[in-house]
Amino acid sequence: MAILDNFLLIGLPYTALIVFLVGTIYRYKATKFSYSSLSSQFLEGRQLFWGAMAFHWGILFLFFGHLTAFLIPRQVITFNSHPLRLLILEVTAFAFGLIVLFGIITLLVRRISNPRLKPVTSRMDIVIIALLIVEVVLGLLVALNARWGSTWFAAVLTPYLRSIFILQPDIAAVSALPWLIKWHIVGAYVIFGLIPFTRLVHLLVVPLHYLWRPYQRVLWAWPRKKVRDPNSEWTFTKPGNN
């Protein structure tokens, strides 16, 4: 068992991390054109509304939930020390899990049932949707079978993940966890490693810079004013549109 644990809990995360880094950077450099999610709203909008809204908002909540427990475990545990607060947190998280499940299944059904979407659906789209469904179902089962995850996550998983990040992997505590939880962790690594090969790359290019750029953009390919300034370097100009 130790070998399997070592592989899944140490080997896999590092592999996924390296594949993720190399893959996303390479894809950005080499095929920038494909660096987005191929939106299909133009072909079908109604089902997408239910699917995409539920999925995205739900997964955002869950992702930042996990991230919070990772970043500030102590505060989370303190917060949970009150049973009512713990209950509310768990129930909310579970509800969001259900919302995500509803969303992603809607998206899958939509992809499969609408003939218009076939030409814009790639094999990796289906693979990643299937994986996400498995991952969400596992997460929901974990929440049901190994209750109060927000607390034990902070106590067990946070130190483990931190040990991974500081390159001193310590799996003593995690390997004792039930397999259900371990598979949920493994699922997360697999999905993480697959990001560069799927439409999920779009989450790396969330256009938040929109918030602080001016609304209008005018590009001068050849800013003659600057060119005529004898003090400017002659190689200062780079085409702004490429």
Add this chain to the structure above:
Amino acid sequence: MDVRAQISMVFHLDKCIGCHTCSIACKNIWTDRKGAEYMWWNNVETKPGTGYPTKWEDQEIYKGGWEKKPGGNARLKGAGKLRGLLNIFHNPHLPVIDDYYEPFTYKYLDLIESPAGDDQPTARPVSLITGKPMDIKMGPNWDDDLSGTPDYARQDPNLKDLSPAEQEAMFQLERMAFFYLPRICNHCLNPACVASCPSGAIYKRGEDGVVLINQKVCRAWRMCVTACPYKKSYFNWGTGKSEKCILCYPRLEAGYAPACMHSCVGRIRYLGVMLYDADSISEVVNNIEKDVDLVNQQLGMLLDPFSESVIKAAKENGISDSTLKAAQDSPVYKFVKEWGLALPLHPEFRTLPMLFYVPPLLPVMASLSAADHGEQAKKMDPAAKFWNDGWLYNTSTEELWGTIDQARFPLKYLASMFSAGDEEKIKAILKKLMAVRIYRRWKTVGDVNEEKAAAVLKDAGLTADTAEGIYYLTSLAKFDDRFVIPPAHREQAIEMLEFAGDTKGSVGFGFKEKPERGW
């Protein structure tokens, strides 16, 4: 004063014959590809009509353009920083393919390949999206020439300001008229598409004002499709990128006219340089409260290329002499500023569109007077008597003067398209157009007397010289009169796309990458 140059177009609507040659030329060059089949960067619609995509002018449906509440700044109606980002997972205002039409082709091969039989083989229509047989319910120019129809003409969003009686009158069989409206991207000064793009993929070129979408930066957030009130930014469903009219910039840079203009059968299009004051954009867009004032304000931003101060400021801004020369010879400047004949399309969207239209006189031309058709009606079959409505539709030039108000095509309708509702503006232009006709009629046919010709010119505020100028540019202009742009300077044009210094010294080696070693 921040002087910039813009390549701008005038469409003389009286001359458009609705042949769609322009659309086809554009399609053949740019949009005959998977995912773009449904796009018509140039389209020609019949007005009154619903247009393409259906009812695009109705911003209550599509939420395009800018809206301005009293006192506040203009904001995007259906997009913007906060709204755009919150709606990024699902844009509630995105038109879908059915608002345009599902692209289709026919299985032509079946005509040839089908085995001999008793029936004629047919070529069934198949969808270009799914490849499956489909029933065609919509297509490009589905409402072509269909004035008066309940499904199309009467759904025209521009009719909303007309009273039911006026609408009825407009669609009486004998009065019915229509005209064609060719449309491309307006290459606006305050483009809503640029402002709405979360990725910042869309930009306006400083040199010539062409608005372009960088295909590598566009990431399918779809906001520009909503934001453009003219629905001239299209979503390519195959590549997941937005695309739009590029004003044939590769052709412009090589000294050729855009394909739509070059192929135009009616020779309705004029292309030239306009100088404008970029400093006043925000002032006009954000501070002008009333929509009707927008036209004058926008026309006020366009600068006189002969004025000393403008030339000086332009040169300081690095605008080259050849561009200034082109601006002085610009046919667009003549139509828009000198003669005041052309207006922007739907200025109330506040994008400051930079294409201009000479409103059509022909559908207006015909006055109404009461007449007794009783005698004539007696001779007719009872079934045909419905036409006897007691009107005489007089289309002779002589009678029209002074009756433009009662014209068969309500000025209000044209005003809602070209002047944000200001009928006086339309009237002044139509009068000028009419005056030129009457003046030329005196000259060539001679059935109008000189006093009358002089009087109408004076009434319309024209001189004989101007009338000749208008007549020349409208009727006789050669290609080089209609197409006046500065050279893009081929040697410099390349620098609009890439930094030529990188490739210096590598010519002949067959690569365009930098001859540079990182490791």
